[in-house]
Amino acid sequence: MNLLEALRAAYASLMANKSRSLLTMLGVIIGVAAVLVVVAIGEGLKADTLDRIRSLGTNLIMVFPGAGRGFGPTTRPGRLTEEDVAALRSGARQISAIAPVVQTSVTAKYRNLTHSTQVVGTNTDWAHAMAFEIAEGRFLSDSEVRARSRVAVIGTEVMTELFYGRALLGEFIRLNGVPFEVIGILEEKGGGWGNPDNQIVIPMSTARQRLVGNANVSRIYISAASEGVVPDVIESVKQVLRRTHRVTEMTEDFRIRDQTEFLATISETTGQLTMFVGGIALVSLLVGGVGIMNIMLVSVAERTREIGIRKAVGARRRDILAQFLIESTLLSVIGGLIGIAIGFSVSRALGGTLGWQTVVPMWSVVAAFLFSGAVGVFFGWYPARTAAMLDPIECLRYE
Amino acid sequence: MALIEVRDIHKVYHMGEVEVRALQGVTLDIEGGDYVAIMGPSGSGKSTLMNLIGCLDTPTEGSYLLDGEDVSHLSPDRLAAVRNRQIGFVFQQFNLLPRASALQNVELPLVYGGAGNTREPAMRSLERVGLGDRAHHRPRELSGGEQQRVAIARALVNNPNIVLADEPTGNLDTRTGEEILVLFDELNADGITMVVVTHDARVAGGTRRIVRFVDGNIDTDQINHQGAPGGNHA
Ligand SMILES: Nc1ncnc2c1ncn2[C@@H]1O[C@H](COP(=O)(O)OP(=O)(O)OP(=O)(O)O)[C@@H](O)[C@H]1O
Numbered sequence: 161m162n163l164l165e166a167l168r169a170a171y172a173s174l175m176a177n178k179s180r181s182l183l184t185m186l187g188v189i190i191g192v193a194a195v196l197v198v199v200a201i202g203e204g205l206k207a208d209t210l211d212r213i214r215s216l217g218t219n220l221i222m223v224f225p226g227a228g229r230g231f232g233p234t235t236r237p238g239r240l241t242e243e244d245v246a247a248l249r250s251g252a253r254q255i256s257a258i259a260p261v262v263q264t265s266v267t268a269k270y271r272n273l274t275h276s277t278q279v280v281g282t283n284t285d286w287a288h289a290m291a292f293e294i295a296e297g298r299f300l301s302d303s304e305v306r307a308r309s310r311v312a313v314i315g316t317e318v319m320t321e322l323f324y325g326r327a328l329l330g331e332f333i334r335l336n337g338v339p340f341e342v343i344g345i346l347e348e349k350g351g352g353w354g355n356p357d358n359q360i361v362i363p364m365s366t367a368r369q370r371l372v373g374n375a376n377v378s379r380i381y382i383s384a385a386s387e388g389v390v391p392d393v394i395e396s397v398k399q400v401l402r403r404t405h406r407v408t409e410m411t412e413d414f415r416i417r418d419q420t421e422f423l424a425t426i427s428e429t430t431g432q433l434t435m436f437v438g439g440i441a442l443v444s445l446l447v448g449g450v451g452i453m454n455i456m457l458v459s460v461a462e463r464t465r466e467i468g469i470r471k472a473v474g475a476r477r478r479d480i481l482a483q484f485l486i487e488s489t490l491l492s493v494i495g496g497l498i499g500i501a502i503g504f505s506v507s508r509a510l511g512g513t514l515g516w517q518t519v520v521p522m523w524s525v526v527a528a529f530l531f532s533g534a535v536g537v538f539f540g541w542y543p544a545r546t547a548a549m550l551d552p553i554e555c556l557r558y559e
Numbered sequence: 560m561a562l563i564e565v566r567d568i569h570k571v572y573h574m575g576e577v578e579v580r581a582l583q584g585v586t587l588d589i590e591g592g593d594y595v596a597i598m599g600p601s602g603s604g605k606s607t608l609m610n611l612i613g614c615l616d617t618p619t620e621g622s623y624l625l626d627g628e629d630v631s632h633l634s635p636d637r638l639a640a641v642r643n644r645q646i647g648f649v650f651q652q653f654n655l656l657p658r659a660s661a662l663q664n665v666e667l668p669l670v671y672g673g674a675g676n677t678r679e680p681a682m683r684s685l686e687r688v689g690l691g692d693r694a695h696h697r698p699r700e701l702s703g704g705e706q707q708r709v710a711i712a713r714a715l716v717n718n719p720n721i722v723l724a725d726e727p728t729g730n731l732d733t734r735t736g737e738e739i740l741v742l743f744d745e746l747n748a749d750g751i752t753m754v755v756v757t758h759d760a761r762v763a764g765g766t767r768r769i770v771r772f773v774d775g776n777i778d779t780d781q782i783n784h785q786g787a788p789g790g791n792h793a
């Protein structure tokens with residue numbers, strides 16, 4: 161019997177029992193849709209996160225006070241100071257920018273509008289190190305940093321909240337009551353770690369004098385001359401800091417992170433999470449397979465006489481096997497296709513509401529399709545084999 | 560050498576503890592082109608023998624040569640191939656697939672025989688039994704007599720040399736039954752070996768040989784002198 165003919169016959173047989181076929185498919189439909197949606201959310205989140213990290217520039221190296229492994233808690237306390245920055249500036253090689261940062265929360269006020277935000281005290285290298293363009297006006301200048309000028313470059317969210325979105329350069333805003341002149345607007349990053357659009361950048365000297373009490377540096381941003389020299393730069397930063405802190409590799413009291421490490425960790429953890437939740441969704445596909453097996457057994461029993469007739473006119477065991485196997489596989493594959501369609505639309509709908517775009521990767525579609533087909537073959541095998549082994553006379557006597 | 564050579568065949572069914580000896584040493588030769596009626600009381604083993612001759616079943620003991628080949632111990636799939644090529648069945652309950660059209664039912668043996676073209680031969684077979692205009696009807700849209708004709712068309716479609724009919728008129732009224740028998744006479748006249756199980760003396764009367772069963776064995780086996788060559792059911 162040729163395959164097209166067999167498919168048509170199997171389709172007709174499924175259509176003869178529409179609602180039953182649909183209910184049987186439901187398990188596979190839900191399973192496939194669930195796998196697709198989970199993977200789409202996970203992959204979307206991953207792509208989104210990686211994008212945001214990349215937007216910071218892959219040359220970026222960050223130095224934090226206190227030792228610690230990965231991105232976990234600090235295992236040994238420590239602090240970074242202006243002396244460290246000076247030592248790095250003179251001692252570390254192949255760096256194109258070095259920007260120490262002090263950071264604190266403030267309330268920004270313009271006329272009667274207030275907004276809570278982060279204030280970042282830093283120097284002129286910061287924009288370069290963080291890969292920030294200036295959308296309007298200009299960034300801090302060296303003389304302003306030296307003179308402890310009360311000038312501020314603000315993120316777009318701050319601009320929206322205080323100025324209703326107009327870039328009012330030259331206006332004064334108050335940070336914890338201290339007036340600052342707005343000299344520039346940062347380009348919009350569209351969200352990210354610690355929301356880069358919601359911050360105000362001022363000279364570090366000013367921040368230290370007016371807003372931050374102590375002499376410590378929250379962290380140091382360093383931009384390597386190129387992506388290729390990042391490991392060398394990290395090594396030389398370590399050498400310098402060990403010397404100034406008088407520590408060894410074992411007793412280090414600072415930690416250094418770079419973007420490649422960050423990227424790898426993020427892809428790995430989101431990937432693992434996606435696999436885990438996707439695996440759970442796969443289980444529902446298996447449950448769908450059990451449903452198919454159940455219905456196929458019922459179908460074999462109902463069609464015992466038909467099996468007898470087919471055998472009487474010359475159907476071999478493999479013909480009957482193929483007939484039922486094609487039916488169960490068609491059932492699960494149609495279910496799979498419906499599941500893929502539903503998974504796609506749900507993913508798309510979620511993409512609008514989640515805050516990040518969902519991504520349905522081709523491999524997940526192919527995998528879901530193949531898996532649903534495999535479920536049909538696997539769970540259809542036993543009923544089909546039962547049918548194939550039936551004795552023709554018993555079948556013809558069956559009422 | 561006869562077309563059908565049944566040698567000392569036994570068939571025993573086991574129903575739990577109970578043994579049912581359906582056939583007890585039957586020996587029977589049927590020549591190609593013969594027209595045989597098998598009669599006998601209910602439970603005497605007629606259908607059991609037909610199933611064996613038709614290669615639907617294998618004997619517990621004894622041998623069966625079909626056209627010189629011993630088919631008593633073939634595998635189920637080999638038997639299926641023999642049924643497909645050499646034998647046509649006509650049953651009391653018609654045994655058509657209810658969801659398939661008349662044409663599709665007739666195509667079935669061709670499909671399993673691996674024929675490339677199934678439509679035209681099936682159509683010709685339907686026309687031969689006078690149902691060319693009913694090809695796309697489903698069984699339930701046909702009368703009993705028409706359904707039995709479709710079954711006969713299906714039995715004939717692979718040009719078998721043997722047609723086995725187990726009480727083919729049992730579910731039909733007298734008139735319709737007679738039409739079926741006329742068709743059988745024609746098939747026999749065309750050279751097909753006909754074996755018909757029946758309780759009906761009129762059915763048997765038109766054949767050339769009448770074999771009577773009692774208790775799983777042949778009781779009498781006589782030439783029917785009224786049965787002219789080619790049958791006389793008309
Ligand atoms: N599959 C089976 N299992 C058990 N016993 C069976 C089976 N098939 C037939 N028999 C028994 O074998 C005996 C012969 O049955 P068979 O069907 O050949 O009779 P028959 O002559 O065709 O009768 P009828 O005229 O009623 O059709 C009966 O006693 C029957 O009960």
Ligand SMILES: [Mg+2]
Nearest residue numbers: 605606607725
């Ligand atoms: Mg019988």
